[in-house]
Ligand SMILES: NC(=O)C1=CN([C@@H]2O[C@H](COP(=O)(O)OP(=O)(O)OC[C@H]3O[C@@H](n4cnc5c(N)ncnc54)[C@H](O)[C@@H]3O)[C@@H](O)[C@H]2O)[C@@H](O)CC1
Ligand SMILES: Nc1ncnc2c1ncn2[C@@H]1O[C@H](COP(=O)(O)OP(=O)(O)O)[C@@H](O)[C@H]1O
């Protein structure tokens with residue numbers, strides 16, 4: 001599956017380019033969408049393919065409705081009993097949707113959508129929501145939302161979008177943002193940004209119907225500029241950064257320095273340090289204030305320990321230029337002392353991960369971003385993001401009243417541009433952006449939902465994985481996005497019951513799997529006959 005996440009406008013541009021190529025028409029694409037949707041439904045629920053049942057298809061006034069008419073026709077052709085309802089005026093349907101409306105009218109009736117709730121008494125086995133897709137431009141009328149909500153039973157399938165949800169942001173349009181929750185969403189062509197972030201109900205599933213646009217558009221890889229593209233993060237088996245050279249020395253893999261808080265507050269930094277070591281940093285040192293040395297010494301083994309009591313001591317430590325990545329924030333507290341440490345770390349020009357309290361300290365400054373540089377990574381959760389970027393957070397929080405709505409991806413891109421460094425904005429939908437507009441989403445949703453990752457200290461582990469990757473030479477944006485993916489995979493490798501300590505220990509299993517995927521990939525490529 002492609003890991004591109006498109007905006008609605010990008011999807012339209014791809015479809016238009018395919019149509020302009022003269023090799024496919026809009027009507028053919030609509031047919032592919034509708035036929036593919038029925039295949040996807042039957043793949044999801046094979047019992048439906050085996051025994052035709054009763055379906056309700058709710059169509060809207062645009063091409064999403066057109067897809068609905070195709071689905072109705074295909075289901076009827078397979079022996080289903082299908083009732084079709086239309087929101088709006090058939091005379092005003094766009095041309096392709098109109099053609100499919102007329103084709104359906106040769107087979108059955110179309111009733112006004114307001115009558116649809118009566119159909120519930122006939123116990124539909126399947127409901128198709130084809131009211132709005134990528135063309136949603138304003139909030140649903142309350143009566144329409146009520147009608148849709150009547151169908152909130154198990155087998156509701158939304159074509160392209162749960163109607164009412166903006167596909168650029170995943171946000172439900174409207175003051176109260178009430179969401180309609182289908183069991184299955186069938187995305188056409190590609191997943192859209194809104195399938196991976198925003199308010200989408202995490203229990204539903206998204207599958208993609210391939211519209212085979214690449215057949216029509218040669219060289220699609222370069223279709224969009226890099227800064228316009230959003231990727232779903234996926235660490236491929238091939239990446240050399242996760243394995244180590246056979247002849248490497250520990251210093252070839254970097255030296256990460258993690259600053260701890262005071263006595264009784266060193267756990268967060270120790271978690272980060274363990275994660276940095278597990279991801280392959282050659283050396284990891286925790287630097288602790290004198291009063292916290294005993295506490296750290298009692299807990300650390302492979303992670304080394306140094307003492308620092310103030311900013312001068314940190315500056316002296318950084319004279320060792322083998323230390324190539326720092327992590328500040330976890331458990332450090334918010335004080336003038338931490339602020340001074342921040343200055344030293346940033347002035348050193350090293351790669352720096354700023355997390356937790358370091359972000360709060362930064363946010364308290366008159367000019368939070370003046371010392372940041374391109375080798376920094378900020379890892380805010382929602383609260384820290386709002387402290388650092390209050391106007392951006394307010395814009396994201398305000399009700400989305402029209403589409404395309406401002407998304408978490410837009411917000412993270414704006415934040416990264418302002419900060420001049422990579423920003424990783426945490427949450428079930430973690431977004432990573434760099435100052436040039438590069439952006440990716442690591443979505444813990446659908447088949448990758450891992451709610452047990454929302455546990456104290458898991459963010460500290462993430463900061464440690466990023467620091468470890470930076471120390472190994474992975475550039476900031478890639479370190480942050482790969483770390484988000486590895487962190488989630490580690491949560492899966494362990495499963496429910498996970499606590500933060502388990503995450504670093506689960507990383508070897510994730511790396512082992514990547515290595516075996518790589519071996520499998522190499523076996524395929526080397527056995528493939530050359531042409
Ligand atoms: N362009 C293509 O070639 C293809 C498009 N496809 C389908 O077409 C969809 C996009 O079609 P459209 O651009 O026509 O968009 P939609 O079908 O999502 O709806 C747009 C229409 O709804 C109206 N509208 C928007 N929000 C409204 C609201 N809250 N209340 C009342 N009316 C509202 C708009 O004014 C417009 O008339 C995709 O999601 C996909 O399902 C697929 O058939 C694949 C091929
Ligand atoms: N519902 C969720 N599903 C999956 N991951 C989540 C969820 N909520 C939070 N996370 C992830 O858990 C981590 C929590 O980090 P953070 O908020 O900094 O907490 P802490 O400081 O306690 O470690 C982040 O990586 C975040 O992306």
Ligand SMILES: [K+]
Pocket residue numbers: 064129130131132133158159160161162163
């Ligand atoms: K829909």
